[in-house]
Amino acid sequence: VQLVESVGGTGAHAGSLRLFCSVYEITFSCYDITCSRQAPEREREFFAQILSVGDQKKYADPVKGRFAVSRDDDKHMAALQINTVKPDDTAVYLCKVSHRTWPGKFTYWGKGTQVTVGS
Secondary structure (H helix, E strand, O other), X not given: OOEEEEEEOOOOOOOOEEEEEEEOOOOHHHEEEEEEEEOOOOOOEEEXXXXXXXXXXXXXXXXXXXXXXXXEHHHOEEEEEEOOOOHHHOEEEEEEEEEOOOOOOOEXXXXXXXXXXXX
């Protein structure tokens, strides 16, 4: 199973950015999606999740109101919208998909995609 993260947008300061997470070898609609990021010399931090049931969404407090996660199960894809991009958003962004019933058995990570925001 290959999970791929990608960036749409320039990452320009004060602009918006979209990140995408896609995986095709699974029944995507059965998986919860978790987004994390790791900035240089910092620990990995969770910031958003979208569940497979009811599209329930959760956000870490630091990103509430600025980040928005969505999913398109038909396209096997999740999208993360980052508004008002800041230099502090510079990090490697990672996606994880976990089966809603058997997360211990079926969980997959992407390799991450680098986002760099200039000051």
